[in-house]
Amino acid sequence: xxxxxxxxxxxxxxxxxxxxxxxxxxxxxxxxxxxxxxxxxxxxxxxxxxxxxxxxxxxxxxxxxxxxxxxxxxxxxxxxxxxxxxxxxxxxxxxxxxxxxxxxxxxxxxxxxxxxxxxxxxxxxxxxxxxxxxxxxxxxxxxxxxxxxxxxxxxxxxxxxxxxxxxxxxxxxxxxxxxxxxxxxxxxxxxxxxxxxxxxxxxxxxxxxxxxxxxxxxxxxxxxxxxxxxxxxxxxxxxxxxxxxxxxxxxxxxxxxxxxxxxxxxxxxxxxxxxxxxxxxxxxxxxxxxxxxxxxxxxxxxxxxxxxxxxxxxxxxxxxxxxxxxxxxxxxxxxxxxxxxxxxxxxxxxxxxxxxxxxxxxxxxxxxxxxxxxxxxxxxxxxxxxxxxxxxxxxxxxxxxx
Numbered sequence: 016x017x018x019x020x021x022x023x024x025x026x027x028x029x030x031x032x033x034x035x036x037x038x039x040x041x042x043x044x045x046x047x048x049x050x051x052x053x054x055x056x057x058x059x060x061x062x063x064x065x066x067x068x069x070x071x072x073x074x075x076x077x078x079x080x081x082x083x084x085x086x087x088x089x090x091x092x093x094x095x096x097x098x099x100x101x102x103x104x105x106x107x108x109x110x111x112x113x114x115x116x117x118x119x120x121x122x123x124x125x126x127x128x129x130x131x132x133x134x135x136x137x138x139x140x141x142x143x144x145x146x147x148x149x150x151x152x153x154x155x156x157x158x159x160x161x162x163x164x165x166x167x168x169x170x171x172x173x174x175x176x177x178x179x180x181x182x183x184x185x186x187x188x189x190x191x192x193x194x195x196x197x198x199x200x201x202x203x204x205x206x207x208x209x210x211x212x213x214x215x216x217x218x219x220x221x222x223x224x225x226x227x228x229x230x231x232x233x234x235x236x237x238x239x240x241x242x243x244x245x246x247x248x249x250x251x252x253x254x255x256x257x258x259x260x261x262x263x264x265x266x267x268x269x270x271x272x273x274x275x276x277x278x279x280x281x282x283x284x285x286x287x288x289x290x291x292x293x294x295x296x297x298x299x300x301x302x303x304x305x306x307x308x309x310x311x312x313x314x315x316x317x318x319x320x321x322x323x324x325x326x327x328x329x330x331x332x333x334x335x336x337x338x339x340x341x342x343x344x345x346x347x348x349x350x351x352x353x354x355x356x357x358x359x360x361x362x363x364x365x366x367x368x369x370x371x372x373x374x375x376x377x378x379x380x381x382x383x384x385x386x387x388x389x390x391x392x393x394x395x396x397x398x399x400x401x402x403x404x405x406x407x408x409x410x411x412x413x414x415x416x417x
Contacts, residue, residue: 061090067136071100071148075116081123088126097138098169102146109146121154130160134192135167152178161185166192166214179224182206191215191229195242198224207232211263212414214238219249222256230257236266236414241302242273247281250302251288258292267293268300268333268413278310283318290325299326300333300413303374314351320358329363333370333408356390367392370408 081088162185183204192214210232356369373386
């Protein structure tokens with residue numbers, strides 16, 4: 016049992032007896048200590064607020080607390096909210112409750128004058144049969160906080176609307192993650208002058224205003240999520256467009272909702288494009304490699320590892336092999352990927368770690384199996400390969416690995 020649990024079960028009568036035998040000076044110090052403890056507890060409670068899994072009633076209660084007379088909102092440094100919440104049946108008049116939240120939420124946000132990190136994420140649970148409140152960038156306008164990290168993601172597509180007005184107000188943002196948007200017709204101000212870390216969605220063939228803005232900044236780390244790419248030409252086009260950040264970009268993650276089944280030569284061409292567009296990369300998460308039964312195992316590839324000669328500084332390479340389109344699995348990465356990894360490290364002497372994840376077929380009612388192996392270079396300049404099963408590189412490695 017924890018110390019706090021022991022204190023909580025101390026009988027009130029015993030506490031009263033102890034207090035009766037304390038001197039006035041001791042009681043004064045005890046009061047001061049109690050106030051300090053209370054202030055620290057409140058500070059810890061409201062410093063980092065996680066509401067991304069909250070419901071309508073809880074969000075309404077929080078907003079009420081923030082606009083109260085105690086200035087609690089000033090204590091909040093980071094906040095996570097759902098992009099939308101369903102109205103719960105039985106709380107009262109639906110229209111009145113929606114009006115209450117639409118009034119309280121912007122006022123609550125304005126009370127967070129010391130907010131530095133804000134994340135608005137898709138809800139965990141959502142029903143299209145119930146009324147829903149969408150948290151939009153309009154709820155965030157004219158707030159006194161100065162964000163350095165802003166994440167705004169949602170399910171589906173949204174109009175840019177007032178987002179650029181909000182980003183213009185928050186000129187200190189250096190870390191941005193943004194969902195898919197459709198540009199509005201209104202003129203957008205120049206935004207994000209200090210941006211250095213970004214996650215952005217690129218829909219094949221569409222150069223959104225936010226993507227153009229990101230391409231004009233001095234990025235160090237970038238996660239590019241490509242949607243509906245049925246051709247490697249779309250991936251290449253996006254890379255060439257973003258090549259304006261080539262002098263500063265060191266970490267790149269490329270993901271894709273749909274990666275075409277494509278031959279090794281196409282992957283090798285894409286890898287060469289990445290190397291020529293971003294010569295200073297030290298970390299690369301390459302897009303998913305999807306293979307069919309009729310295609311050879313990637314462990315036998317030759318031209319793909321040779322394409323790594325385009326990289327002069329690359330230290331970590333993250334590969335994901337998607338075998339969900341195959342009837343029979345490929346050989347396990349730990350025992351059969353060594354040849355591919357060895358060829359990669361021979362071609363690119365600066366590589367010191369290759370991480371390989373094999374994603375298998377998802378069977379009904381089960382999770383999609385994943386086989387992860389990390390292959391480090393184990394003996395400095397003299398090439399020698401080992402493998403580790405206990406060092407997974409997560410989806411945030413592009414942002415976290417130094």
